[in-house]
Amino acid sequence: MKTDEELSQRLQAWKVQPGIPARFQASVWDRIRAQEEAAAQTTIARLWHWLFPTVPALRWATAVAVAMLAIGSGLGGIAAQSTNERIERGLAQSYIATVDPYLHGAHAHQTP
């Protein structure tokens, strides 16, 4: 009994002082970030694999992408050239109209 009382007293007197390690919060956030990044990478990898399941599929996709880039930029260049010619004509008209008084009223500042 005496032993039990002593034990009880000692247990009541026992105080736990929890200590938080240095950089505890930063370390928790690092781990959360690492897990999120790993999950994102896995999602991108899964999507990539779903889109291009085989190497030939990836090669085809690359070839098509290059062709589309070439077609898109080629058509963009042609359209830009046509627009530039139209704008140049307008600016030329505007310039001539500033010099020729007989064109002032009719065509001055007719830039597109």
Place this chain on the structure above:
Amino acid sequence: MKRLAVLLLLVVALATGSFFLCYRLGTHPMRHMAEHCDELAWLAHEFKLTPEQRARISELHTAYMEPCAERCKKIDETNARLRSLITAAQKSTPEIDALIRQSADLQTQCRVEMLAHIYAVAAQMPPEAGRAYVAMMQEQVVQPGSMHEYLRPQ
């Protein structure tokens, strides 16, 4: 099927994106000039002028503009007067004849001063560009108010 749709969407996005990127980049300098109504920037671009040449031509242009605006006003006044006289009269009158002569004199003065300005501008350009400039502008002296064949809207 879903994969094919996604791939198709990506392909269309890629083509459209490259189209607009090339278009925007390709037209940027011209659009910039047009947005600012910068005829002299066009002239500098067209005749490959240096900044110094452009500055001198800009001075000439500014000096030419004031008397040019006055001539413009005179032309408008003469034309308006002539129109009203022609409308009011049933046959040619001495006043109409005098106004027609006055209009012709005004046009002659405009053409002479325009040609002087054209030569002054051309003199600031490199010789080859100057010749091309005179060739481009000569039609305005020969026939004021006319539009170049290549400048007409298509």
